Amino acid sequence: MxxxxxxxxxxxxxxxxxxxxxxxxxxxxxxxxxxxxxxxxxxxxxxxxxxxxxxxxxxxxxxxxxxxxxxxxxxxxxxxxxxxxxxxxxxxxxxxxxxxxxxxxxxxxxxxxxxxxxxxxxHKSKAKLFLVASKIGKMGLVFLPNGIQERLRRKLYGMAGSTDYLDISSPVMKETFLRSTKxxxxxxxxxxxxxxxxxxxxxxxxxxxxxxxxxxxxxxxxxxxxxxxxxxxxxxxxxxxxxxxxxxxxxx
Known part of the structure; x- marks a missing residue:
């Protein structure tokens, strides 16, 4: 409904x-x-x-x-x-x-x-990993092949316990995720x-x-x-x- x-x-x-x-x-x-x-x-x-x-x-x-x-x-x-x-x-x-x-x-x-x-x-170590992963996501790592970029980002987000962020396509919802988890x-x-x-x-x-x-x-x-x-x-x-x-x- x-x-x-x-x-x-x-x-x-x-x-x-x-x-x-x-x-x-x-x-x-x-x-x-x-x-x-x-x-x-x-x-x-x-x-x-x-x-x-x-x-x-x-x-x-x-x-x-x-x-x-x-x-x-x-x-x-x-x-x-x-x-x-x-x-x-x-x-x-x-x-x-x-x-x-x-x-x-x-x-x-x-x-x-x-x-x-x-x-x-x-946990602080996970928070740091998340920040690293989010920065990598924004950088795009154009110097690496696409498949390696994706695996690296997903590995880092997984270690930080937040693969959810990687799966969000909307900029508004990405910012919502960041605001909420802070x-x-x-x-x-x-x-x-x-x-x-x-x-x-x-x-x-x-x-x-x-x-x-x-x-x-x-x-x-x-x-x-x-x-x-x-x-x-x-x-x-x-x-x-x-x-x-x-x-x-x-x-x-």
Whole structure:
């Protein structure tokens, strides 16, 4: 379905009945990242998910956004649909939006579920690698064959944990990525008071398990569940286990 929010056409889906669960996807994905868990939860919850601006079937912003802009957009989306989420679920970048939005009071929910959430400051060595990679990307390395240029850039971004940047074609969204990832939300996490479930794949190299443990320490009373043999897209790799963890956490 399509809806116009702040002059942007937005793709969204709304299924099921019960308490409202709003799901926010990660960077370079879409609402379909939750295709596995949605049917497992829609018998208990009203599942609302959208493509954030610049992703999936939604229009991109006309200028670069920061995390706060996405927070305000999600708030406007909820207002347009006339919903007050009972549960906020965010994967990766979606978790970043939830951390900022809830800590500032712009978004509210009775309970939060953060899946492989982004938001904590990148390790310094990775940050340096990312800067090197982004500069190489801008230089173009015209003195190297195209195939070698591409492999070198991808290798550096991979070492920095940010191949997402390399895959963005829009200059506006590249700047949005840079603005969003610069923000350290550790202080925001400490202000979270809602009961929070953290779900992590043990083999996640994008937002490693160490980030999950740090978030658990920062968010008072939060619970960390680790799924073996899963990585960054743990909810796609193990939808049944993730849905079961969410259901038990919400209904307990």
């Amino acid at each position: 399509k809806i116009i929010i702040n002059n942007l056409a937005v793709e969204y889906e709304d299924a099921g009945k019960g308490p409202v669960m709003l799901l926010l996807h990660g960077w370079m994905t879409s609402l379909h990242t939750f295709d596995g868990v949605t049917p497992l939860l829609s018998g208990t919850f009203r599942m609302v998910r959208l493509d954030l601006p610049g992703f999936g079937g939604s229009e991109a912003p006309k200028e670069s956004w920061g995390v706060g802009d996405y927070v305000q957009f999600v708030k406007s989306f909820c207002g347009k649909l006339g919903i007050q989420p009972d549960v906020l679920v965010g994967h990766s970048f979606g978790g970043r939006v939830i951390l900022k939005g809830v800590s500032e009071g712009a978004l509210t929910a009775q309970k939060l579920v953060l899946i492989a959430s982004a938001g904590l400051k990148t 923000e350290d939300l550790a202080d925001s996490a400490q202000r979270i008071q809602s009961p929070t479930l953290l779900i992590w794949g043990r083999n996640d190299i994008v937002t490693p398990l160490s980030d999950g443990k740090r978030l658990q320490a920062l968010i008072f009373g939060s619970k960390l569940e680790v799924i073996d043999d899963a990585a960054h897209f743990v909810h796609e790799e193990n939808p049944e286990e993730v849905a079961d963890l969410i259901k038990k956490f919400i209904l307990r």
